[in-house]
Ligand SMILES: C[S@@+](CC[C@H](N)C(=O)[O-])C[C@H]1O[C@@H](n2cnc3c(N)ncnc32)[C@H](O)[C@@H]1O
């Protein structure tokens with residue numbers, strides 16, 4: 001379901017925009033039914049009441065929790081069932097955050113990512129994205145929403161931007177607390193600055209070497225990492241919030257001195273933060289994460305050379321691994337539709 005559809009259906013029955021906003025506020029913030037003072041002008045016209053009831057019932061059935069796995073770090077990984085039976089993952093993050101999915105599967109096919117193995121199964125509708133936030137809010141407070149779950153938000157831009165607009169207005173989430181995570185796509189840099197709600201941007205860089213990036217992210221747009229950083233810097237300056245770069249650290253692949261020199265060359269002096277995320281083991285993959293000590297040394301080395309770098313554990317690593325793995329394990333072979341042939345990625349020379 002799309003949010004614009006809700007506006008259209010209720011508008012056609014004579015509801016005013018303020019009536020629709022009230023419904024969307026209550027739903028997206030998971031407020032209890034009798035919440036807030038009801039003024040006479042808040043009551044929708046008789047002609048729209050049945051449609052309001054029908055839409056509320058549809059919204060309630062958009063997403064339900066099929067499984068919940070609490071983690072030791074205060075996070076919880078939810079397997080969310082959508083109305084057609086498809087499932088996506090959401091993660092309740094420590095410190096009032098939620099990580100949502102924007103697609104069932106993903107077409108980019110990053111070689112280290114479980115979600116990429118299934119290919120794209122379908123888009124997640126804008127209302128289904130907001131429903132993941134509403135589900136999370138029914139469990140705990142949410143002040144931050146990151147689009148770092150299953151899927152590439154740039155490949156579902158209309159729905160993601162619609163959800164962002166709702167969450168950043170009646171949804172009550174600060175614009176900077178909405179984080180759009182992408183491998184980088186020209187359309188993102190055109191579209192994000194135009195929206196009424198401008199989210200923060202996370203760019204999944206992973207390497208500074210164009211040829212290695214093409215191997216690691218086989219179907220990401222071929223934008224040179226240096227150009228990607230320039231586009232990111234422009235967005236950071238326009239919005240006033242820094243770009244977060246994401247770097248999945250894989251031993252022997254992108255943790256060598258050449259890459260660290262590359263990061264310093266691209267990011268020193270930029271309005272940016274580098275998040276180093278040690279590779280989270282995916283069943284059946286041969287990649288390894290570097291030791292925590294080595295990863296910490298990399299972060300300290302970058303810091304010394306003028307790049308703000310943070311070493312992150314991906315939330316809920318102990319709960320069925322990283323993004324897409326809970327879904328795959330719960331669905332068994334159903335979830336993984338003929339994985340694409342694995343390309344060999346050799347360690348950098
Ligand atoms: C799952 S993606 C979703 C958002 C978007 N498609 C992207 O790539 O930025 C979010 C982040 O998870 C990271 N990720 C995926 N698989 C991982 C793994 N096995 N270990 C660590 N990080 C992983 C990706 O590198 C990416 O930065």
Ligand code: SF4
Pocket residue numbers: 106107108109110113114115116117149150151152183
């Ligand atoms: S890391 Fe992001 S872009 Fe790559 S396959 Fe996974 S979800 Fe898709």
